[in-house]
Amino acid sequence: MKVLLGIGxxxxxxxxxxxxxxRATEAADDLTVAVLDNPESDPDPDDVAxxxxxxxxxxxxxxxxxxxxxxxxxxxxxxxxxxxxxRIVLGGGERSPMGKxxxxxxxxxxxxxxxxxxxxxx
Amino acid sequence: MTDxxxxxxxxxxxFRTPPFSFDDRLDRRIEVRAFDGDEEPLVAMYRxxxxxxxxQGIPPSREEEIREWLAVVLDEGPDVVASHSDExxxxxxxxxxxxxxxxxxxxxxxxxxxxxxxxxxxxxLLGQGSAAGIDRVWLTVERWNTPAxxxxxxxxxxxxxxxxFELEMSIRLSAASVPA
Numbered sequence: 374m375k376v377l378l379g380i381g382x383x384x385x386x387x388x389x390x391x392x393x394x395x396r397a398t399e400a401a402d403d404l405t406v407a408v409l410d411n412p413e414s415d416p417d418p419d420d421v422a423x424x425x426x427x428x429x430x431x432x433x434x435x436x437x438x439x440x441x442x443x444x445x446x447x448x449x450x451x452x453x454x455x456x457x458x459x460r461i462v463l464g465g466g467e468r469s470p471m472g473k474x475x476x477x478x479x480x481x482x483x484x485x486x487x488x489x490x491x492x493x494x495x
Numbered sequence: 496m497t498d499x500x501x502x503x504x505x506x507x508x509x510f511r512t513p514p515f516s517f518d519d520r521l522d523r524r525i526e527v528r529a530f531d532g533d534e535e536p537l538v539a540m541y542r543x544x545x546x547x548x549x550x551q552g553i554p555p556s557r558e559e560e561i562r563e564w565l566a567v568v569l570d571e572g573p574d575v576v577a578s579h580s581d582e583x584x585x586x587x588x589x590x591x592x593x594x595x596x597x598x599x600x601x602x603x604x605x606x607x608x609x610x611x612x613x614x615x616x617x618x619x620l621l622g623q624g625s626a627a628g629i630d631r632v633w634l635t636v637e638r639w640n641t642p643a644x645x646x647x648x649x650x651x652x653x654x655x656x657x658x659x660f661e662l663e664m665s666i667r668l669s670a671a672s673v674p675a
Contacts, residue, residue: 470592471600472564474552475635478659 376402377458379441379449381411381479382421385464389494390425393462394432404436407452409445411479446482453489465493498594500655502631502667507651509669510622513575519610523579527619530574534565536583537576541565545605550637551661554602572597573623577607577616585612587620589632596631597624609642617650621668630670635661 378393380386390406397404406429408422418440425438441448453461461483466476476493484491514528530537541554541561549556555564568574568588577585584607589597599620603613624632634652636643638660647664656663 468552469598469635470590471588471598472553472567473550473598473600473635473661476660481660 374400374402374460375456375458376404376460376462377407377449377453377456378404378462379407379409379445379479379483380421380425380464381409381445382416382418383411383464383467383477385467385494386411387424387464389462389464390428392494394428394434397436398432398434404434405456405458406436406438407441407449408438409441409448409479410443411445411477446479446486449479449483450487453487458489460490460492461487462492462494465495498592498596498631500596500631500633500663500665502633502655502665503651503653504667506667506669508621508625510620510625510650511618512622512626513619515615515619517611517615519607519612521610523607523610525584525607525612525615526578527575527615528578529623530569530576530586534562534569536578536581537565537569537586538562540583540586540604541602543604544602548602548605548608550640551635553600568600573620573627573629575616575620575623577603577612579607585616587616589620589624589629592633596633597629599632599634613643613646614649617646621650621666625668625670628670630668631665632668633663633665635663638662 380390406425408418422438429436463480466474516526519525555561571591572589574588576583585603587601589599592598652664652666654662655665
């Protein structure tokens with residue numbers, strides 16, 4: 374299966390990276406990691422890309438890491454359609470101090486607009 | 496960690512400091528008081544909580560997870576409970592967010608909802624919070640949850656972010672004691 378994982382550098386996006394690497398290794402998925410310009414998280418996209426590359430190398434998984442510039446939600450949806458991905462994977466939301474789950478508007482946009490299956494990782 | 500959330504310029508309140516009691520819309524005598532440290536009545540309330548009333552993943556449904564979650568919620572920040580004939584039927588809590596501000600949540604058992612208990616619980620919690628020197632409180636609420644949003648607006652919360660599934664709202668308090 375051709376999988377497009379979007380990460381922006383939030384904790385939940387790194388959890389999604391770990392889970393997706395595990396699954397891709399087991400299922401021999403063809404994985405592409407897209408580093409997003411995420412207005413909701415501070416980290417430098419280059420740092421996020423390096424971190425993803427390190428984790429992929431540690432897991433001995435051959436996957437492309439690409440930068441998607443511009444609006445992260447619409448970029449993900451567009452790339453998934455253009456390049457024939459079967460599935461888009463995203464972090465499943467951040468927990469507040471109270472433990473409340475909040476889903477960012479990138480995830481919301483992708484869920485509502487993607488024509489591919491979307492997975493949110495918990 | 497800095498708090499970059501917007502807060503209303505205007506201070507809301509004054510709010511009531513618990514304990515106090517009142518008759519709800521179904522003439523049930525309800526007592527509002529600060530949490531006294533006994534977790535068991537709260538665990539019982541959350542075990543009886545209607546799964547359909549869960550929001551954003553809380554409260555958890557299994558007892559073990561309820562206890563773990565309560566340990567976090569009760570650890571720091573004010574907690575206020577509403578009781579009816581010795582049973583806890585509502586709970587409101589403030590949890591520090593690490594920036595000096597507090598996150599708010601409130602839970603009322605299904606058969607006690609829409610009876611005016613939430614309003615009194617919030618009143619008591621924000622009174623308790625003011626008395627403890629808290630001046631900034633925020634919350635998130637699912638966008639479709641109109642009864643909750645109306646309740647928060649009634650006590651003075653203003654919407655600060657409406658771009659996601661969840662609305663974010665905040666309120667400014669006067670960090671001073673208010674007599675009941």
